[in-house]
Amino acid sequence: MLKKFSRYLILGLGLYALIAALVITFYKDDPQAMIWQDREAFNKRYIEKLTLKKQTTLNSVLDYLGSPDLTYAKREGEQVLQIIFYRTQHIASDGITTIDECTGLLFKNGQLILWGPNAYKKYQENN
Structure with a gap:
């Protein structure tokens, strides 16, 4: 009886580990x-x-994280700058996501060039 119980227990744990x-x-x-x-x-x-x-x-990034919370884009000649923001820290429970609650990712022609607090500053400098 104990041997049969042990087999089922080991089988159950093995199946659980496989599924997990x-x-x-x-x-x-x-x-x-x-x-x-x-x-x-x-x-x-x-x-x-x-x-x-x-x-x-x-x-x-869009495939992995989904739709950004905020996004801005502009064209400078042949260059396209786009900054997308994903919420990474909670500041106020007001139902509105603001830039200070997000981390920006700056892309130039679809390639990541900068992220973090300096990304939005760099995006604004290129006006």
Whole structure:
């Protein structure tokens, strides 16, 4: 009896571990379905991992993080500058997402060139 119970227990734990590993490996988080606190943390973790060594495109960011909270774009000759903002910190419970609650990502012709507090300043300088 104890031997049979042990087999079922080991089989159940193994099956649980397999299912958990599959979910962790293949399940993609959907930022649009998250509550705002989880989405802020998700956005912040992703943005903290960005580097300029890896060519990050606007489309790859949009695919991973979903629609930005705020976005601005302008054309200067052949160059297109676009800054998108994702909420990464809560400041006021007023139902409105403002720039000071977000982290900006600046793209030039679809390639990430700068992010963080200086991104919006750089975008404004190019007026």
